[in-house]
Amino acid sequence: MSISGDQNSPYPQPQPNPYGQVPAPQSPVPAQQNPYAQPVPPQGPNGYGYPGTGVPAAPVGAPPSPPGGSGGRGASGWWWAVGGAVAASAIWASVMFATGSFGESEPSPDLAGYSYTSDLCAATSMTPFENADFKTKENSGSSSTGTNPQRSGAQQTSMDTMWCNTALEQRNASSSDYSSTWIYNTAALHKKTDPGPEFADSYRSYEKQDSSVGYRVESVQGIGDEAYLVTRKDEGSSSSGSYVILGVRDGWMTYQSTWSSYASSSSSTKQPTSTEVATMLKTSATETLKRLKSSR
Numbered sequence: 312m313s314i315s316g317d318q319n320s321p322y323p324q325p326q327p328n329p330y331g332q333v334p335a336p337q338s339p340v341p342a343q344q345n346p347y348a349q350p351v352p353p354q355g356p357n358g359y360g361y362p363g364t365g366v367p368a369a370p371v372g373a374p375p376s377p378p379g380g381s382g383g384r385g386a387s388g389w390w391w392a393v394g395g396a397v398a399a400s401a402i403w404a405s406v407m408f409a410t411g412s413f414g415e416s417e418p419s420p421d422l423a424g425y426s427y428t429s430d431l432c433a434a435t436s437m438t439p440f441e442n443a444d445f446k447t448k449e450n451s452g453s454s455s456t457g458t459n460p461q462r463s464g465a466q467q468t469s470m471d472t473m474w475c476n477t478a479l480e481q482r483n484a485s486s487s488d489y490s491s492t493w494i495y496n497t498a499a500l501h502k503k504t505d506p507g508p509e510f511a512d513s514y515r516s517y518e519k520q521d522s523s524v525g526y527r528v529e530s531v532q533g534i535g536d537e538a539y540l541v542t543r544k545d546e547g548s549s550s551s552g553s554y555v556i557l558g559v560r561d562g563w564m565t566y567q568s569t570w571s572s573y574a575s576s577s578s579s580t581k582q583p584t585s586t587e588v589a590t591m592l593k594t595s596a597t598e599t600l601k602r603l604k605s606s607r
Contacts, residue, residue, distance in 0.1 A: 475495075
């Protein structure tokens, strides 16, 4: 039966939006891939995954339904899930044993028999410099450098560091001569990170730097596992002097000895050449490293 007239509908009619027309929902814009983002490594049961093995942290995809099953979520599905977890654990354990990583959190440092000393100056061999008519400069109360030689050191969780700075002077120098000669020695025992992969480049970089001062770098044989000699080129200088660095790595121990000298052109003393300085540094380093080993 039809109802005539304007009857009130028992169902409320939609009211106009007081804030205007609501736009139709738009398709979500797909997230843009970061071209610099790094792939996320697979994570294993211990949170670290299996780096370098290519084995995923867990089986990919959901476990299959058992053959002949009804596809329901009964006890059989539960057993398949348990089986997948057990298989993943077995793969993880086999990878850890095969790579020798089971129970190892970090590599053991190769300190090559060296040990920390709080007084690197006492272990430093000064004989080569004394043979070249240099001596440790006498400390003056008015000197801004304080005591001579200067030494310090620190033992920390990741690295032990030691250093010794010594001011030298020539025995036959005149009191009116203006000159400055220093020996800077440093040693470090790396207890967490192997310095080997970066050691050579840290000295080779002297040759490649964009600077008005040029350097020559050469490999040195017979000291530690590897050693490098850095010599500054001072051609055409109005003063005499030299700047030479010797860097040595023996296992996870690194050692550096730096000679820095300057003398005015009117000085009455003759400064050693860079070649002579290099010989002194190598001789001193060889004896000093022996002493650092015997101090254990």
